[in-house]
Amino acid sequence: MRILVLGAGAREHGIVHAFHREGGHQLFAAPGNPGIGRLAELREVDLASGPAVAYLACKIKADLVVIGPEAPLTDGVADAVRAVKIPCFGPSAAAARLESSKSFAKEVMAAAGVPTAAARVAATRDEAAAALDEFGPPYVVKNDGLAAGKGVVVTDSRPAALAHAQACFDTGAQVVIEEYLDGPEVSLFCVTDGETVLPLAPAQDFKRALDNDEGPNTGGMGAYSPLPWAPGDLTDQVLDRVARPTIAQMAALGVPFQGLLYCGLALTSKGLRVVEFNVRFGDPEAQVVLARLATPLSKVLLAAATGTLAQVGSLDWSEDAAVTVVLAAAGYPGSPRLGDLISGVDAADGIPGVYVLQAGAKLDGAGCLVSAGGRVLSVVGLGRNLAAARDRAYAGISSIHLDGGRHRTDIALRAALGK
Numbered sequence: 001m002r003i004l005v006l007g008a009g010a011r012e013h014g015i016v017h018a019f020h021r022e023g024g025h026q027l028f029a030a031p032g033n034p035g036i037g038r039l040a041e042l043r044e045v046d047l048a049s050g051p052a053v054a055y056l057a058c059k060i061k062a063d064l065v066v067i068g069p070e071a072p073l074t075d076g077v078a079d080a081v082r083a084v085k086i087p088c089f090g091p092s093a094a095a096a097r098l099e100s101s102k103s104f105a106k107e108v109m110a111a112a113g114v115p116t117a118a119a120r121v122a123a124t125r126d127e128a129a130a131a132l133d134e135f136g137p138p139y140v141v142k143n144d145g146l147a148a149g150k151g152v153v154v155t156d157s158r159p160a161a162l163a164h165a166q167a168c169f170d171t172g173a174q175v176v177i178e179e180y181l182d183g184p185e186v187s188l189f190c191v192t193d194g195e196t197v198l199p200l201a202p203a204q205d206f207k208r209a210l211d212n213d214e215g216p217n218t219g220g221m222g223a224y225s226p227l228p229w230a231p232g233d234l235t236d237q238v239l240d241r242v243a244r245p246t247i248a249q250m251a252a253l254g255v256p257f258q259g260l261l262y263c264g265l266a267l268t269s270k271g272l273r274v275v276e277f278n279v280r281f282g283d284p285e286a287q288v289v290l291a292r293l294a295t296p297l298s299k300v301l302l303a304a305a306t307g308t309l310a311q312v313g314s315l316d317w318s319e320d321a322a323v324t325v326v327l328a329a330a331g332y333p334g335s336p337r338l339g340d341l342i343s344g345v346d347a348a349d350g351i352p353g354v355y356v357l358q359a360g361a362k363l364d365g366a367g368c369l370v371s372a373g374g375r376v377l378s379v380v381g382l383g384r385n386l387a388a389a390r391d392r393a394y395a396g397i398s399s400i401h402l403d404g405g406r407h408r409t410d411i412a413l414r415a416a417l418g419k
């Protein structure tokens with residue numbers, strides 16, 4: 001197949017890596033990154049422009065377009081590609097509102113009877129204060145729009161909660177204030193053609209910047225899969241109580257959802273609750289989930305894009321566990337320092353069971369790999385269990401040098417120890 005992947009992160013590198021492992025495809029990526037460029041032909045395109053992406057897809061005679069990040073989905077790029085009759089994996093702009101509007105997602109969940117945190121929408125300081133006092137601490141304040149995983153503040157401090165709400169109001173956004181959900185978080189990705197829903201393997205993400213879940217929220221600092229501690233019926237529960245009712249509700253609303261429904265869940269003392277929906281693969285969870293997928297990814301995504309997912313049946317998984325550790329630039333998740341030399345990537349790639357997925361990295365004028373974003377790369381380790389996969393991911397991280405670079409040292413640690 002001729003496949004075009006849109007995006008430039010480690011998630012997209014992981015998607016391209018999975019297609020490349022299948023063999024026999026001609027792969028293209030736009031804009032991609034230097035790591036993706038070793039596996040696929042890179043093209044320039046304005047990711048915000050549906051017509052530009054549709055033109056590129058026609059020009060390269062793509063059989064399938066896969067849209068990685070949320071912004072082009074929200075901008076209607078999938079609609080533009082489907083309009084030129086090329087199969088596209090990713091929801092319409094209307095369906096992508098499940099991620100781009102937290103209040104819309106809450107309405108859909110309420111109508112579909114999906115369990116989630118109680119929430120209030122606030123547009124003024126007084127409304128925000130009233131909602132904070134209704135739920136009490138810990139306070140959860142979310143920007144209603146897209147914020148790259150950084151729009152949420154969870155805090156015991158009422159002034160800090162109000163200050164975040166005010167900062168959102170100052171940019172013209174409203175906020176969603178929620179009841180606090182306790183318990184471990186799980187990400188479960190569900191591929192759907194709008195009717196059939198096919199779950200991938202559950203994964204866990206580490207959202208806070210620092211060890212022991214301290215520091216600010218980030219896009220994600222690491223992930224692992226499988227989850228040995230999770231209840232055996234977790235996937236079935238999520239399918240029955242969350243994913244299928246949501247997909248059916250979207251169809252009933254006249255906005256069928258085709259693509260990937262990312263169910264971000266908390267396993268609370270009161271049972272399963274949805275923390276958030278996203279409308280694309282999670283980053284860095286995709287890196288570990290796709291590392292373990294044995295069924296050809298292209299077959300699954302093409303079936304979703306062409307309405308034939310029911311024919312795929314169930315998916316096959318590697319016996320191996322996977323762990324990924326993100327290397328971030330100094331300053332992330334605030335303003336990252338850019339332009340630092342990255343060395344040792346090839347050495348890490350040479351370790352058995354290890355590969356490096358690039359994100360905020362580019363080649364400078366001299367052809368050297370330098371940092372170009374907050375999350376610079378994601379090192380994936382595979383092993384017969386989580387402890388072995390962890391050792392490999394951290395061996396990879398140890399061979400890479402980035403001035404001021406930071407990573408968490410406790411990714412998958414508790415799970416590997418069986419805690």
Ligand code: AMP
Nearest residue numbers: 117140152154178179180181207275276
């Ligand atoms: P979101 O952007 O909605 O995924 O939120 C980012 C992160 O904030 C989540 O992964 C959780 O760690 C945390 N969070 C969001 N909502 C809640 C909640 N209601 N209770 C506790 N933590 C939350």
Ligand code: GLY
Nearest residue numbers: 205220282283284
């Ligand atoms: N890892 C969280 C996200 O992709 O939104």
